[in-house]
Amino acid sequence: MDAHALRALSTETRAALPSVMEPERDGTGRHPRKGRKRKRAPNTLIGAPEAMRARWDHEERQPVAKKPRLSTVLLAENCEVTHGQLCELLKYAVLGKSCVSKPRWCQLFHQNRLKNVVVFVLRGMSQLHFYRFYLEFRFLRKAFRHKFCLPPPSSNFLADIIGLKKKEPTGELPKTLEGSLPPAISKASINLQNDPIIQKYGLKKVSLIRCLLTKEEMKTFSFPLQGFPDCENFVPTKCDGSVTENSPLFGLDCEMCLTSKGRELTRVSLVAEGGTCIMDELVKPDNKILDYLTRFSGITKKILNPVTTKLKDVQRQLKALLPPDAVLVGHSLDLDLRALKMIHPYVIDTSLLYIREQGRRFKLKFLAKAILGKDIQCPNKLGHDATEDARTTLELAQYFLKYGPKKIAELNLHALVHHQELQAASQEPRNTPGVIQHSNTSVTECLDSLGQKLLFLSQETDASELFSRNCRTIKCFSNKQMRLKWTEMSTVYAGPFSKNCDLRALKRLFKSFGPVRSITVVLETHQPHLCVQYEVLEAAQLAIESLDGILVEGICIKVQRPVTELTLDGDTLVNELELDSENQGTIYLSGVNENFKDCLLQQSSLFLGLEAVILPKDLKSGMPKKYCFLKFKTFGSAQRALTILKGKEWKLKGRHALTPRHLHAWLRGLPPESRSPPGLHVIPPPSEQQSLQTLKIAAWRWGRKIEKLYRSLCPGTLCLVLLPGTQSIHGSLSGLGLMGIRDEEESTIANMCL
Structure with missing residues (x-):
């Protein structure tokens, strides 16, 4: 068991521009505006101690210094940071937005003010170990405010997070065509029985009724249903329950903006079988708009200003257009129906039809390319085209019904999406003016471009061995x-x-x-x-x-x-x-x-x-x-x-x-x-107790060593502590990441001492 640290030093000074990236699905807050002072609320705490009130007022009056910092709310719920996304963050932290794309999964403000980037990797440790030895990791949990989940480690964790290129195994992924996804994997290399689509639907073609979400599934995935307390004001369609195998399909997609009451509808598109768009309406929200979310919706203030159509108008139109046996098709359709405030009992959700492992979902853009060979949501367009997305979901459902689950499984979508994720970083900057092509390079190559070197802090004599060894597995505390x-x-x-x-x-x-x-x-x-x-x-x-x-x-x-x-x-x-x-x-x-x-x-x-x-x-x-x-x-x-x-x-x-x-x-x-019942007590056997004690001591020592190294870092240092997770015959354990910036975390520790 060894603790390794990767240290990347960037000394080049860049333009002092904030690097702010809005999370795709996060609408919980407003972006700070330059030059505007924060308003102070009246003190409503009658009888509160003067010292305490003075401290609160002092906190609220503190000016926002231009120092590198991370956003407090980094991730959406249940979000898992991949090894490729970690590599993306490291390259952005070293080079800045003028050279590589900003990471999508977190916000790093004032990147140009960073002094160093340091990564500690605790091999053989997982998220489970962190909470098992929570008291021993005292410094880590107090010093680092930002925590996120990692998947179980791959065969070479360090190579993945640094971005070293690896040779693809023969037959695993064929060479790609120019700018396209690789063709289908050969049937001999795919175990169809392990594909989640086959596990749910079987090998034979399925009927339309089989593709509909059941009422239990609609409950699980938060679809609006009659009788639910949060759906009291929702409008039901005129569906009378006569759906059959010949019922018509309609593709539906909505775009939203952020208002004072949350996300509200701004556009709705409905496409009939054959691809004809029968409804495409802009909608004026009832409440004050805080953010048009133009990057995703394509809606701007200029576009929406002359619109007079309201939510109740499109609800009336949809009720008139949809026949009693209509089947709605969409991608994450629960969000669209909630934006419409409508209830429809017969739906096909393509994000759930094309099942992915571990409860994840494929993106519509990926499915369009992998299944239909279509390019949608292109980066050179302003936002998403609701009609295009609605038509795509309809075609995906029709493809599934026509060719069946076996055909889909043979495409090996999981291998394709992994391959696309590896290429995504290199494809994106081609459409971004002024961005130097560093996305397909490793962190070491990025450092070379700045005249910097990679420094390993290791107990091993040969640091190159780090890239050829797997994480050591330790059986501990199930x-x-x-x-x-x-x-x-x-x-x-x-x-x-x-x-x-x-x-x-x-x-x-x-x-x-x-x-x-x-x-x-x-x-x-x-x-x-x-x-x-x-x-x-x-x-x-x-x-x-x-x-x-x-x-x-x-x-x-x-x-x-x-x-x-x-x-x-x-x-x-x-x-x-x-x-x-x-x-x-x-x-x-x-x-x-x-x-x-x-x-x-x-x-x-x-x-x-x-x-x-x-x-x-x-x-x-x-x-x-x-x-x-x-x-x-x-x-x-x-x-x-x-x-x-x-x-x-x-x-x-x-x-x-x-x-x-x-x-x-x-x-x-x-x-x-x-999930064991209460009253069941498990005591590890003596052999495992000895292993637990060894790990407990190691956790305490690693915490102390990282604390000493951390204290020696200069202000403005981005620091990551990674527990990669473990793989063994006993199963996979997910990893954990802790992240912070030296200046930012020092103020956090000081607050805890007050």
Whole structure:
């Protein structure tokens, strides 16, 4: 087990221009405008200590210095950063936007102010190891605010993130045609049975009815359905349920803009079989437009100004155009129907029809090229063409029905998309004026162009061996045990209660702190107790802090976690989680309703520094849950908001967050067999306990070494710590990345010490 560091030094001074890249699907915030001072909200905290108020006011008045920094909200939910995207960021950090394209997955402001780029790679470590040895990685979790998931490692992780070219194995991917995707892989090289399309649909051709999403699938993927609380004002089409194999298909696509109420419709296109466009309307949103999202929608203020058509007008047109047995076809069609505020029960979603591994989805642009041989959404066009996209989704559905799943599987879409991702960086700059062609080069070649060298910090005598070795695999603490630890940490026992206590009232009380998985009555004791298992750790901790020691019907109750080998360090772990840099500006709230976000936006002047509102939804029903997370720029802003929201006007319950955002998705994504019932305790065998102890010591030592190296770095250094993940006969473990800039993270650590 070795800790390696890659250090790239860029000394060339460039023009001082901010490098801001808007995430494709993120509409949670506004871009800062130059020359405009930030407004201060009136101090509404009556009776707050003067020192605390002075500190909050001081934070809000701080000018924005032109220093390199990363955006706080880096990734969309469940997003995974690929090794190619890491390489993309490294090259951009070294060369700047005048030489390579800006990374799409994160925002790096003032790149030209970066002094160094340093990467630490902890081989043989995964995301699972990080949370298993959370207390040992003390410096890493406090110093680095930005965390993201990585896929399991490839055969040569270091070569992938540096961008070294590798020879393609014979027969795996044929040579490509000029500017096109490679032709279909030979049947002999493809195991059709492992293709997810074959696993769902089989080898034979399928009927139109089979391609429709079931009601359960529509619930899972948040399609609007009648009877759902968030669809009360939605307009149903006149579909009467008479859909057959001969029912007509209609391609649908919508474009949206960002308004004060979220994303709203600006254009809708409907295409009939044969490719004829029967509806293409621009729509004027009801609320104030904050961002036209021109890059994606193609809509500008000039285009939309003379438009008088409203949402209700297009709803009326669609109801008139669609016959009773119409089948709507689209790509991520749930978003289009929600933008239209319409309900239609018979849909084919091409992002779900052409299934990809691990729940991912192919992009429409990729499917158009790989399946139909069409180029759409070209970069030289202003935004997407809704009619073109609607026609493409219709043709994709027709292709699937005509040729069947076997034909699709033989194309080996997974190999094709991987190949396209490798070529994407080199193709994009060709259409970008003034960009030097560095996208197809490695990080080392980029450094050579600047007269810089690559420096390895390694315990090995031959650094070149790093590019030929696989990550070492260590069997340690299974996913099942990790899930079990989090489950037991999120479980509380409460009591004693009187034998005639009101159970309904008690259940309502405990549910007020957050979502509950189960509540059981413990009768083995002299007096009844309750065992409450919460979905999130914050809810369990809030219940302990609020209820422990209170009087219930004259009896003083105790609320505590179960005492097992997995919760012995529970209090210590909770304290450290609260100090995690990613959680410093995030608060957890329970008791929110469906109108909470709108109310929050209406009183936005009270919540300065708000960067993101995270409202989880139930995966099955699609309904919003009654809790949320609010992410703020500073600890002071978060503390002030928490005080207001717990006050008399809002009457919510909450506390500072304990779990990083990506960890929720990771725990939720574990396979069902990993979710053990409460009460099952797993103790590793002696051989694994010895391995655990060795890793624990190694984790502590690596943390100390990285801290010393980090302290020696100059301000303005971009620093990444990568745990690549592991591959073994026991399965794959995903990796984890931590990222920050020296100046930025120093202020974070200072805030934690106040």
